[in-house]
Amino acid sequence: MSAAEWKKRCEAEWGLHGAPMPDGVDWKSVYEAKPLGRNLLKNPAPLGLNKDAPPPEPERPDVPPRGPPRFQPDGDFTGWTTSTEVLPYDTSGIPEGVVICSLPQYSWFTLEQIVDLKAEGLWDKLLDGFQPEIVIEDWYEESQIHDNIYQLHVKLLGSDKSTVISEHTINPTEDLSNYSHNWKQVSHVFSGYGPGVRYVHFQHRLKNNFHNDFFPTLFTGSSVVVRPVKSSS
Template sequence: MAAPARKMVCEPQPFGQNLLKNTSPYGLSHKTPPPEAERSEFPPEGPPRFQAEGNYTDWTTGVERLPEDRSGIPPGAVVCYLPQYSWFTLEQRVDLKAERISDDLMDKSQPDIEIQDWYETTQVHEYIYQLHVKLLAADGQTVISEYSVQPKEDRSNYSHTWKEVSHVFTGYGPGVRYILFSHRVKNMFMNEFYPTLVTGSSVIVKPTKF
């Protein structure tokens, strides 16, 4: 009796695919303008908010409340209310081996790693966005290469659009096993909540060229 023919199953390769999950936690796209905030007739009741409502599945999040900025207030002046700022962090760690990208490929070929992100230019402050991306070794701690940026916003002209941030890692050396993607946005609460939103985050390992 002849042995049954073997079926070959070819798994799709992750090259050129976004390795981040849940890349638009607010359900928005950078291809359409960010939504204009709707302000209520009366200030909402309750404690201040420090993060926007969203679906943060697959993200590790954190909130850092910032101290009130009293600079520029003359002595003796009565201040009824000051804006309250917070940094909101969203972070993901990509395990390259779990994504079917071999150690041998990362060590010998070192394919380009493209990073892209989009944030909303809310103009609530000069600095409303930070991006930190690290290429990590097998221990998950040792940094082989990293990229950080904190753009300064031009507040002289009103703008409410999406702004792109991107970077390409090349020639980073052997040993990369994880990619740590972390971005922070600044939110403001002053009678009402003024968030800064992000969308379209991506980490893409490019196909190796032979």
């Protein structure tokens, strides 16, 4: 196929009518990269879970396991940068003089990725002029180990990876009186964000609880998808 034919194929399959499609772009490589409509995050379910099946119920052994405390879940975190923040014990609300045998200890487990939009096949004029919608989605378990168990922070960055062009934060509060143990969806659509976006920084934090045993907040289905839809400001 000629360069012009690859260009027409991209335009037709992705519905890019009206989008800037300069001749200097390698349209065969763009088509093979398929940057539009697919999840650009690597390893979106590192815990091996699927949102179409209910989260597994935590196992509660008859005898608490012995050993040092855990603050990070098991999983294959290839593609993610991870870190753990162990939180101090919360002794608020405990009357003075009360003997404490043990307290739960919480930790934040942070996972983040940076998506290079041009390396994924998108081109400058599309990002700067057409500004396609950038759709963020994530699913976390209604674990109810605390009233704040999940945080999401996504930033659209310039070419220097430090200039923040647009950002969105989600920090929900859980209803501890209503337990259904389902997946909870969070999502956001970036639209009309302006020119210059070249990277997407995706970061979410899940709270874990260690109290004789380890109880994590699970997640799955993280995604960053660029849709062939022109932004509205």
